[in-house]
Structures are given as C-alpha cells and as structure tokens.
Amino acid sequence: MATCMAQSPADQLRARFGGAVLAVQPTRDEVPTVWISGDRVRDVLRYLKSEIEQPYRMLYDLTAIDERERVNRQGQPSSDFTVVYHLLSLDRNADIRVKIPLRGEFPALGTITDLWPSADWYECEVWDMFGIRFNGHPHLRRILMPPTWNGHPLRREHPARATEMEPFRLPPEKEAREQAALQFHPEDWGMRRRRDDADFMFLNLGPHHPGTHGVLRIMLQLDGEVILDAVPDIGYHHRGAEKMGERQSWHTYIPYTDRVDYLGGVVNNLAYLLAVEKLAGIEVPPRAKVIRVMLTELFRIISHLVWYGTFAQDLGQMSPVFYMFTDRERAFGIVEAICGDRMHPNWFRIGGVAQDLPRGWDRLVRDFVDYLPPRLDEYDHEVLRNPILRARTKGVGVYTLEQAIDWGVTGPALRACGLEWDFRKKRPYSGYEQFEFDIPTGIHGDCYDRALVHVEEMRQSLRIIRQCLENMPAGHYQSDHPRATPPRKDRTMHDIETLITHFLGVSWGPVIPPGEAFQGIEATKGNNGYYLVSDGATMSYRTRIRTPSFAHMQTLPLVTRGAMIPDLIAVLGAMDYVLADVDR
Amino acid sequence: MSEAIRAILTVVVVLLAVLTVAGGLVWVERRLLALWQDRYGPNRVGPFGVLQVLADMIKLFTKEDWVPPFADRAVFILAPAIMVTTSLLSFAVVAFAPRIVVADLNIGLLYFLAMSSLGVYGVVLAGWSSDNKYSLLGGLRAAGQMLSYEVFMGLSLMGVVMLAGSFNLSAIVEAQRRIWFFIPQILGLVIFAVAGLAETRRIPFDLPEAENELVAGYHAEYSGMKFGMFFLGEYVGITLISAMIVSLFFGGWLGPWLPPLAWFVLKTVVVIAGFILVRAALPRPRYDQLMALGWKVMLPLALLNLVVTGGVVLART
Numbered sequence: 001m002a003t004c005m006a007q008s009p010a011d012q013l014r015a016r017f018g019g020a021v022l023a024v025q026p027t028r029d030e031v032p033t034v035w036i037s038g039d040r041v042r043d044v045l046r047y048l049k050s051e052i053e054q055p056y057r058m059l060y061d062l063t064a065i066d067e068r069e070r071v072n073r074q075g076q077p078s079s080d081f082t083v084v085y086h087l088l089s090l091d092r093n094a095d096i097r098v099k100i101p102l103r104g105e106f107p108a109l110g111t112i113t114d115l116w117p118s119a120d121w122y123e124c125e126v127w128d129m130f131g132i133r134f135n136g137h138p139h140l141r142r143i144l145m146p147p148t149w150n151g152h153p154l155r156r157e158h159p160a161r162a163t164e165m166e167p168f169r170l171p172p173e174k175e176a177r178e179q180a181a182l183q184f185h186p187e188d189w190g191m192r193r194r195r196d197d198a199d200f201m202f203l204n205l206g207p208h209h210p211g212t213h214g215v216l217r218i219m220l221q222l223d224g225e226v227i228l229d230a231v232p233d234i235g236y237h238h239r240g241a242e243k244m245g246e247r248q249s250w251h252t253y254i255p256y257t258d259r260v261d262y263l264g265g266v267v268n269n270l271a272y273l274l275a276v277e278k279l280a281g282i283e284v285p286p287r288a289k290v291i292r293v294m295l296t297e298l299f300r301i302i303s304h305l306v307w308y309g310t311f312a313q314d315l316g317q318m319s320p321v322f323y324m325f326t327d328r329e330r331a332f333g334i335v336e337a338i339c340g341d342r343m344h345p346n347w348f349r350i351g352g353v354a355q356d357l358p359r360g361w362d363r364l365v366r367d368f369v370d371y372l373p374p375r376l377d378e379y380d381h382e383v384l385r386n387p388i389l390r391a392r393t394k395g396v397g398v399y400t401l402e403q404a405i406d407w408g409v410t411g412p413a414l415r416a417c418g419l420e421w422d423f424r425k426k427r428p429y430s431g432y433e434q435f436e437f438d439i440p441t442g443i444h445g446d447c448y449d450r451a452l453v454h455v456e457e458m459r460q461s462l463r464i465i466r467q468c469l470e471n472m473p474a475g476h477y478q479s480d481h482p483r484a485t486p487p488r489k490d491r492t493m494h495d496i497e498t499l500i501t502h503f504l505g506v507s508w509g510p511v512i513p514p515g516e517a518f519q520g521i522e523a524t525k526g527n528n529g530y531y532l533v534s535d536g537a538t539m540s541y542r543t544r545i546r547t548p549s550f551a552h553m554q555t556l557p558l559v560t561r562g563a564m565i566p567d568l569i570a571v572l573g574a575m576d577y578v579l580a581d582v583d584r
Numbered sequence: 585m586s587e588a589i590r591a592i593l594t595v596v597v598v599l600l601a602v603l604t605v606a607g608g609l610v611w612v613e614r615r616l617l618a619l620w621q622d623r624y625g626p627n628r629v630g631p632f633g634v635l636q637v638l639a640d641m642i643k644l645f646t647k648e649d650w651v652p653p654f655a656d657r658a659v660f661i662l663a664p665a666i667m668v669t670t671s672l673l674s675f676a677v678v679a680f681a682p683r684i685v686v687a688d689l690n691i692g693l694l695y696f697l698a699m700s701s702l703g704v705y706g707v708v709l710a711g712w713s714s715d716n717k718y719s720l721l722g723g724l725r726a727a728g729q730m731l732s733y734e735v736f737m738g739l740s741l742m743g744v745v746m747l748a749g750s751f752n753l754s755a756i757v758e759a760q761r762r763i764w765f766f767i768p769q770i771l772g773l774v775i776f777a778v779a780g781l782a783e784t785r786r787i788p789f790d791l792p793e794a795e796n797e798l799v800a801g802y803h804a805e806y807s808g809m810k811f812g813m814f815f816l817g818e819y820v821g822i823t824l825i826s827a828m829i830v831s832l833f834f835g836g837w838l839g840p841w842l843p844p845l846a847w848f849v850l851k852t853v854v855v856i857a858g859f860i861l862v863r864a865a866l867p868r869p870r871y872d873q874l875m876a877l878g879w880k881v882m883l884p885l886a887l888l889n890l891v892v893t894g895g896v897v898l899a900r901t
Contacts, residue, residue, distance in 0.1 A: 203717050211796045225721065225871060314796050316787055316868025322621035382865075388788060389867045565721070566870045569797050 009096050010034050012052060017044060022077045022101065028279050028517040031086075033097040035077050038109050041085075041100050045112055048087055048096065056087035056096055057405050059112075060520075061531065061546040062122035064130045066156050070535050072514035077101045081132055083109055086518070086531070086546070090405065090419070093426050095518075108133035118408040121554045129154035129242075139190060144235040144583055147181045153243055160240070160247045184219070189231045191221045198223060203565075207236045211314055211569040214579035218556070218568070227568060230560045232553055237579035245532075245543025249509030250276055251350060251485040253540070257530075258344035260545060261581040263303040264524045265335070266295050269348035274429055275519035275530040276350055279512050280483045287475040288352035289431040294365070294468035295338065295347070296430075297461040301372070302331045303524035304458050307576045311451060312383045314573030315392050320383050327375055334364045350510060351484025356477045362469055369466050376458060384451060393447035397559040397571035400445060407558065408551035411526025412457060412576065416442035416449040423522040430521075435464050447574035454576065483510040509538040525549055525576050549581035595686050602675050606819035607637045613819075613860050620864045647808035652714070655805060659713035664806065664813035667706030671820040674699040678827050679754040681837045681844035692753040693745060696828065697738050700783055704730040706817065707785070707792055711802035722801025725871055726792035729782060732878040733789075736886035737779035743772040743893035744832050757836030766833035768896075771889040773833045775882055780825035782878075784818060786859065788866040791874060826855035 007015070010024045010032050020040035025033040036044050048056045065082045067073065079101030087096050100109060111134040113119045123134040124143040131152035134140055142149060151158050159165050170178075186193050186202055194200060206217040215236035221229040244256050257268040270292055277284060284292075305328045309321030332342045337358055339345035347354050383389060399407070401417040414421055422439045424432040440456035442449025478484055485505050492502045514536040520529035526548025535541035552575050560568045611626065611634055618625025626636035651657055677692035679685040689695055704726065711723015745751060747768060748759035756765075766773045782789040793801040803814045830836060830851040837844030839851075869877070 201717060203721075210799060225724075312867065316790070316794070316796060317866065318617075318787065319621050319864045322623055326622055386867060388869050391873055392867065392870055564870060564872070565797050566794070566868075 008032060009048075009052070009094075013044065013047075016047060020044065023075060025076055025099070025516075027097075028281075028515040029275075029519065031095045031097050031518060033099060033516070035099045035101060038100045038102060041083075041098070042110055042112055042115065044098060045085060045087075045115055048098070049115055054089055054091040056089040056092075058088040058090065059085065059116040059118050059122070059408055060088040060095065060527075061086035061529065061544070062119060062126065063531070063544045063546075064126045064132055064154075065533060065542045066130060066154065069156050070533075070541055072535050078103075080104060081107055081130060083126065083132060084531075084544075085112075090421060097518075102132065106131050106133065108135055110135050111137040113137055116408075117406060117558075118551060118554055121550065128152065131155060142235075144238040146235070148178055153240060158243075160243050186221070189219050189229075191219070191229055191231070200228065205568075207233075211572060213310060213572065213577070216553075216579055216582070220565070220568070222565075225564045227560050227563055227565065230557050230568060232556050234550075234553060234579070234582050237583040239580070239584065241584040242543050242545055245540045245545075247539060249538045250512055250540065251509045253543070254348065255344065255346040257545075258346050259580055260547065260584055261303070261523060261525060261528065261549070261578055262343065263299075263306050263578055264528075265299040265302070265343060265345055266292075266339070266348055267299050267303075267521070267523050268528065269346070270296055270430065271519060271521045271523060271528045272530045272532075273348050273350055274521065275517050275532045276512065278517040278519055279515050279532060279534050280350070280481070280510070281513075282351045282479050282481040282484055284352055284430070284479055285475050285477070286431070286473040288477045288479070290468050290472055291353050291357060291477060292348060292430050293432065293435070294465055294472075295335070295345075297464045297468075298331055298334060298365075300461045300524050301458050301465075302328050302335070304454050304461075304576075305331070307454060308379065308383070308451075308458075311454075311573040311576075312389070314569050315389055317383065317386070317389065320379060323375070323379070327372060330368055330371065334361070334368055337361065337364055349478065349485060351479035351481050352477050357472075362472075365465060365469050369462050369469065372462060373459065376455065380455070384455065390448060392566070392570050393451060393574065395444070395446050396563065396567050397447045397450075397574060398445050399555060399559055403555075403558065404445065407555045409526070409555060410551065411522065411524075411548050412453040413445075413450055413526065413552060415439065416453045417445035418443050423520055423527060427520070429519065435467050437461075437463050447570050450574045450576070483512065485510050511536065511538055512540075520546065523548065525578075525581060526552065528581075545584050547581045547584060549575075549577035549579075550584075552577055553582050591686075594684065598675055598680070598686055599672065602672065602820060602823060603816070605823050606816055607641070608634075609819045609822065609856065610640065610815070611637050612856075613863075616857065616860045617864050620861070641812070644809050644812040649808045649810070652716075652805050654715045656713035656715065659709050660805075661810070663706050663710035663713060664810045664817070665706075666709065667703060667817035668813045668820065670699045670703040670706065671817050671824055674824050675820075675827075677753055678824070679757055679831060679836060680827075680848050682754070684845065685754060688752065688754055691751045693741060693751040693756070693832075697734070697741075700737075701730075701734055703783070703817075703821070704734075706814075707802050710806070710814070711792070714802070714805040716805050718798045718800070719802050719804050722792040722794070722798050722804070725794075725798075726785070726802060728871070729785075729789065729791055729874060729878075732875055733779045733782040733882075736775055736878065736883045737783065739883070739886035739890055740772045740775035740779060741832065742890050743769045746893050746897050753831050753836075757831055757838065760835040760838060764833065764835040764838075769833060769889070769893070771885060772893075773829070775886050775889065776832070777829060778882060780829065781859070781862065782874075784821040784825055784859075786818070786822070787863045788868050789874065790868060791871055794868060796868075822856060822859055823852070826852045826859065829855050 013034055014021045020037050022035040027033050063084050067079045067082050081102045083100040085098040123137050126132050127140050128142045128145050201222045203220040203222055206212045207215040217233040219231045220227055245253050254269055257272040260268050305324040309324035312320040336342050339347040401419055404414050404417045418441055420439045420441050437460045440453050442453050482501050487502045487505045492499045512534045514534050516533050518531040520527045529546040531544035532540055533542040559571055615625045626633035629635040629639045651660055674696050676686040677689050677695050707726040708723045711719045744765050748756040785792055834851050837848040839847035
C-alpha cells in the first residue's frame with residue numbers, strides 16, 4: 001500500500017490544481033474520493049495517469065450518479081449528475097475516485113478517450129444511461145439500448161417497470177422507423193466501403209452465431225477473409241441489472257447478481273455482498289467466510305470448465321466440451337447438495353450464507369478434488385498440447401501488458417501478459433490471505449497463454465478448496481449483526497426487540513446507513529466490482545456493476561484487425577466472457 | 585444376355601449397398617462419437633436407435649423444399665445433385681471382390697480422381713449460388729482447399745500405380761498378393777489419407793463448412809432433401825475414400841478364411857471408424873495453415889515418394 005507516500009493523492013491534487021479540487025469526500029471503502037471541477041477533468045486525469053509518481057494507469061471504471069433525489073450528500077458539492085472516474089494504480093495497489101459535479105438536466109463534459117482508449121465504451125454507456133454528453137467523443141452513440149430508445153434508463157425519472165410506462169404500441173410509422181434503424185450503413189460504424197480498386201465485404205456476425213456464445217453482434221469489414229475492422233455491437237443481453245438495484249431491497253437484489261456473470265453463480269453474490277457489508281459495517285463470521293471461499297472457488301472451476309470446453313469447441317475440436325460438461329455436472333452435484341440450486345444458487349446472504357453446510361458435504365467435496373486433477377492432466381494432452389490448437393492460438397489475439405492496462409483488462413487475460421495481479425492476493429477479501437495458492441501468469445499475452453492461465457487457475461482453485469475442506473472452522477454461518485439478513489431466527493421468540501428487528505428485516509429489508517462503498521473481487525473472468533451508493537433506505541440509491549467482460553470485449557477490434565475470421569473466433573473463445581456480463 | 589443382366593444387377597446392388605451404408609454411417613458415426621464422448625447418442629428409434637436414420641430421412645423428405653428467392657435457382661438445385669452423383673459414379677470402378685465391379689476400367693484410378701475433382705463443383709457452386717456471404721466464403725475455401733489437395737492426392741497414388749503397373753483397381757488389388765502396399769507405400773498412404781479427409785471436407789479439413797466460423801458454410805441456405813443430399817454426399821464420400829484406401833493399400837478383398845467380399849467390407853468399416861475417430865479428436869486449422877501444409881509439406885513429400893518409388897522400381901527391373 002501507499003504507506004511510503006509523503007502526501008496523500010488528494011493533497012497532491014490540491015497542491016497541483018488548487019481551486020479545481022472542490023472537496024474530498026470520505027467513503028466507507030476508504031478509496032480517496034476527490035471532487036474536481038468539470039473544466040479541469042482532463043488535466044487532472046492526465047496528471048494522475050502519467051505525471052504523478054506511481055501513476056494510476058488503469059481506467060478501472062467510469063460511470064455516473066443521478067444525484068437529483070439524493071438526500072444524504074453531506075460535504076459534497078452540489079450536483080445534479082456526478083460523473084465518477086475510478087482509477088487503479090498497479091504500482092501503489094490503490095485506487096482513486098475522481099468525481100465531477102454537473103448541473104442541469106442534460107449536462108455535458110469533455111471526453112477522455114484520448115487519454116484512455118477504453119473510455120470510449122464507458123462514455124457511450126454514461127450517455128446512453130444518463131443523457132450526459134461527452135464533448136469531443138469520436139462516436140457518441142447508444143451502446144446498450146436500441147438506437148430508437150426514448151429516454152435514458154438510469155435517470156431517476158425513467159420508469160423501472162414496464163407497468164409504469166404506457167402500453168406498448170407499434171404504429172406503422174414507428175415500425176418504419178425501427179426497420180430503418182436496423183439497416184446497416186458502413187459509415188455509421190466508421191468503415192469505408194472500398195479502397196482503390198477493391199470493394200470490401202461486410203459480414204454481419206451474430207447476434208445469432210455459433211461462435212459468439214450468446215447474443216453478440218460483430219460487424220466485420222473484410223478483404224477476402226482478412227479482417228480490416230471488427231466492431232462489436234453489444235446490448236442484446238441488457239437487462240437493466242443496475243436499474244433493478246434501485247427498486248429491489250438490499251436483500252432481494254442478491255438473485256439478480258447471480259445472473260450477471262451467469263456462469264459464475266455465487267461469485268457475483270460475493271462481490272455484491274462484500275460491498276453491502278462494507279456499507280453496513282458487518283463482520284462475517286469465519287465459518288461463513290470459508291464457506292464463501294469454497295463455493296466461490298468451486299464456481300471458478302465450474303465457469304472455467306465451460307470456458308475450456310467451448311474454447312476447444314470454437315477451434316473445431318468437438319469432444320472436449322462433453323468431458324468438461326460431465327465434470328461440471330459433478331461440481332454442480334456439490335453445489336446442489338449445499339445450496340439446493342445449481343447455476344444460480346442465490347445462496348450468500350448479507351452477513352453470511354443462507355444455511356449451514358449439509359451433513360456429508362466433506363465427502364462430496366473430497367471426491368471432487370480427488371477426481372478432477374487427473375482429468376485436467378488428460379485435457380492437457382488432448383487440448384493444450386494439440387499441435388493444431390497451438391497453431392491456431394499462439395501469437396493470435398496478442399496485446400502487450402501496456403495495452404492491457406490501458407484498456408482496463410483484468411483477470412486471466414491480464415495475467416497472461418505476464419503481470420501477477422490478482423485481487424485475492426493483492427487485496428485479500430473474505431479471508432483469502434489465509435490460503436496458500438499461486439497466481440499463474442503467462443508471457444506472450446496471446447490466446448494460448450490465456451488458455452494456460454485459465455487451466456492452471458483451476459488447479460489452484462482445487463488447492464484452495466482442499467484447504468477449505470481440511471480447515472473448515474466451527475461456529476455460526478450467519479453474523480449476529482442486526483442488519484444481517486435474514487436475521488437469526490432462534491432468538492426472536494425470546495424478546496420483543498429481536499422480534500421487531502426480525503420482522504422489519506424480513507418485510508422491509510435492512511436499512512443500510514448512507515454512504516458509498518466499492519468492492520472489487522477476482523471473479524471468474526476478471527475483476528468484478530460493485531459500487532453501491534446508499535441513501536439510508538431499504539434500497540440502493542445507485543448500484544454500479546463493474547464487469548470484466550465489458551472491458552475485455554472492447555479490446556476486440558484492437559486484436560483482430562489484420563487477422564482472419566478463424567482468429568476472431570479463437571480470440572472470442574479465449575476471451576472468456578458471457579454476454580450478460582458485458583451488457584448487464 | 586446374361587452378361588447384361590449381371591451388369592445391371594451389379595449396378596443396382598452396388599448403388600443400393602452404397603446408399604444403405606452411407607445412410608447407416610450416419611447412425612454409426614453418431615453412436616461412435618457418443619461412445620467416445622461419454623454420452624449415449626441416438627438410442628430411441630428402433631433397437632439401439634438404428635432406425636434414427638429412417639426417421640431423419642422421413643423428416644428431410646417431408647420438409648418444405650425451399651429455394652431462397654435471392655439464390656441462383658438452377659445452380660442452387662444442381663449443386664447437391666453434382667455432389668452426390670460424382671461420389672456415386674466413383675463407385676463404378678471400385679472392385680469389391682473378384683468380378684464384383686460395375687465397370688472394370690483400365691484407367692479406373694484416373695476415373696476416380698476425375699470424379700472427385702468434379703465433386704468440388706458441387707460445393708463451390710452451392711456456395712456461390714446461395715448468394716449468402718457465409719456460403720460464399722465456404723465456397724471460396726472449398727475451391728482453394730480442394731484444388732490444392734487434389735494435386736498431391738493424385739501424386740500420392742502414383743507410387744501404388746508404379747508398383748502394380750496398372751491403373752485398374754482389380755489389377756492393383758491382385759498385385760498385393762505378395763505384400764500389401766501400405767508397407768512399401770506408407771508415405772503414400774498417409775498423404776492419400778490426408779488428402780482424402782480434405783476431399784470429404786471433414787474435421788480437421790471441414791473449413792468450407794466450419795460451423796464455429798461460417799455457421800454452415802456452403803450449405804447454410806440448404807434445407808430439406810437438398811441439404812440431405814449434401815449430407816449423403818459426405819457419407820458416400822467417406823465410404824468411397826475408405827474403400828479406395830482398402831483397395832490401394834490394404835489388399836482390397838484379399839485375406840484368409842473369409843470370403844473376399846467380407847474382407848473388403850470388414851477392412852472398409854475399420855478405416856471408416858478411423859475417420860470417425862479423427863473427427864472426434866482433432867481441432868480445425870486455419871485456412872492459410874491448411875494451404876501451407878498442402879503446398880509446403882504434403883506436395884514435396886508426395887513428390888519424394890514418387891521419386892523414391894520410381895527409383896526402386898527401376899532398380900529392380
């Protein structure tokens with residue numbers, strides 16, 4: 001951590017930019033949060049990115065908050081809309097949050113796409129969701145919502161439910177408008193139709209295509225089979241997960257998180273709940289922590305097995321996916337025995353987990369950790385050492401470490417570039433500091449190294465699960481903090497105070513004190529983080545989900561220009577994304 | 585007169601047998617793949633699911649026979665027919681057993697190569713006439729791949745021809761009485777098997793189809809029985825290549841105890857199973873890697889094989 005620093009980054013900013021620093025806001029997550037006036041945003045961010053010692057080189061997240069209905073804003077500059085830049089420094093292992101207050105109904109701000117290429121999609125998302133313009137953005141467009149959408153969904157006045165809107169109608173002129181919006185014009189995508197004597201071919205890959213693993217559309221500009229440009233079109237899987245956070249209670253939002261990275265199951269719960277617990281100041285008992293770690297690692301294996309099989313499948317190898325799904329079924333057997341559900345168990349709770357481990361869980365887990373390693377060795381022979389597969393993935397989809405950091409790449413893809421960066425080690429949460437495991441890294445940053453890292457991670461996860469198995473602490477699985485939900489039942493029948501707390505906690509849901517907290521975790525596909533703003537209610541005021549797949553998908557044009565269509569499929573296969581994690 | 589009847593009878597029997605085998609292969613392949621992939625495969629229709637093929641055929645025949653309005657109608661309809669016809673015509677020269685052959689041509693092998701060249705048109709025309717970008721890419725890949733692989737496919741067989749001193753398949757089988765040609769011509773066998781895989785467009789050479797990249801490639805727009813003909817053509821093709829491998833390298837119908845025809849069928853089945861195993865095991869190379877393999881590795885090897893075999897044959901005479 002930045003203990004050696006003489007000055008805090010906020011002080012440094014104050015010294016450098018003086019009056020542009022409007023305020024420093026305390027937050028529950030203790031991330032330095034600095035309010036900057038909008039006209040200096042580029043200077044401040046450039047300073048933080050490249051001039052300050054131990055710079056913040058990664059634009060980790062960029063989002064906004066509609067502040068117009070927020071009550072508890074003590075010490076914050078007045079603002080209708082706040083744009084939030086979340087930067088991450090790998091050198092310091094620390095974050096900084098830069099907030100820009102904006103006034104007016106449809107405010108505007110300068111773009112930072114020239115500082116960080118990854119700001120492109122994030123700024124589009126903020127425009128799409130809040131109606132905040134970014135002046136100078138090369139191509140500000142709707143990114144998640146359809147181009148014909150009216151309104152900006154994350155504004156407070158936008159309805160969250162269809163029942164709050166007018167009944168849907170499709171008069172002929174609207175149909176014509178929708179049809180026209182579907183037409184493809186290469187110029188709108190930043191593509192040229194011809195060069196010299198050659199006409200380019202435009203290939204519409206998706207949203208229904210066997211190689212895209214879901215509803216992802218990629219427009220390709222082709223010269224023969226060589227890709228000149230590839231533009232992903234996302235949003236087909238957008239389900240308004242962030243908006244739903246503003247209408248579900250803190251407790252009833254948990255099942256929605258399951259479906260964000262839908263292969264990751266409880267891993268999503270963990271990221272969300274750690275942020276909630278930070279806001280509420282809940283300490284989770286050791287047994288619950290270890291149970292959480294065990295299931296999280298089990299789900300990492302489950303997710304990676306799906307990735308492994310489909311990766312081989314994308315490269316034309318048809319058998320591995322069947323073996324890996326069979327293994328995954330075994331893991332699901334354990335998840336089912338413990339949680340009662342398989343893909344989306346919705347099993348972690350505020351302050352712990354839903355139930356204690358069932359009798360005989362240890363035998364199930366032990367069988368699995370004994371069963372999987374020889375299978376993984378076999379898959380090495382079958383998949384990773386296959387010469388055709390190597391030829392297809394080595395040197396394909398390469399980005400350098402600098403590019404990866406610039407584009408906000410995290411997780412296995414970042415480690416494949418050679419950087420040992422894992423939140424479980426760097427910022428241990430949920431008791432990860434007590435476990436022994438290694439962080440696998442690659443060298444070349446290509447598809448093959450990404451695959452190697454993924455496969456080795458499964459072995460490390462097995463190590464962690466074995467340690468959970470052998471060292472499962474005794475004790476309770478749920479915190480006795482009054483805001484832990486659902487509250488413990490056993491004492492409710494003994495005194496009226498506990499009964500009332502229980503009643504309110506179950507019917508309304510817990511009231512979380514006002515504040516802001518972010519928690520990032522090492523999810524299956526990269527860093528998944530929840531940035532929660534509480535206004536002291538039973539529901540979140542703003543729920544921001546920072547997903548790894550969004551950032552990773554944005555790198556697609558970077559690594560596929562000049563490659564061939566099969567390379568594109570290999571890149572997608574090695575990327576390890578799910579569309580719900582991209583679109584939320 | 586009896587010769588004529590015999591000839592017609594042979595044609596009908598061979599045609600029926602090949603079509604039945606090709607149809608049955610669909611089931612065999614699906615069951616074998618399932619066996620290797622830890623699953624069941626089709627096991628519901630009839631005993632062990634053997635009637636699955638029948639059910640599929642009924643389904644394909646009763647589907648709407650649809651031609652996309654943007655397709656080049658005549659060519660679109662012609663393409664699958666070319667594919668099946670050329671594959672079936674090749675069987676005319678395959679010698680299943682002594683005297684069980686439709687046309688005992690003295691240029692049998694050349695005829696086989698010619699027919700397999702014509703078969704490419706089926707794929708290329710299908711890809712072109714569909715007026716679909718994915719199909720077009722599939723057709724382009726097919727044209728490149730097959731033209732390249734045909735070159736050394738022919739060359740790889742010249743060693744066998746030199747050893748046997750004939751293009752006639754019956755004569756080639758008879759010439760293997762002393763030693764099956766896969767021993768002196770092991771290189772030729774390997775090259776021919778690779779080229780044969782490429783000719784049948786199966787994994788790892790299914791680039792014209794490449795499900796994960798081109799959806800279904802050249803036959804993306806086909807449905808009903810026209811699609812069924814491409815499907816059938818693929819399986820007839822596998823049977824053909826397997827029968828050729830058996831005739832040219834594994835002594836055809838030669839073998840002790842069992843009747844000649846039984847030996848031929850048995851050997852062919854084993855080779856087919858080998859092809860299916862390859863499909864279960866291997867991923868798909870990229871287009872340029874495939875071409876590089878063809879021109880930079882396989883062609884020189886085929887030429888080397890030709891030169892060495894020629895030298896040995898000359899030295900012995």
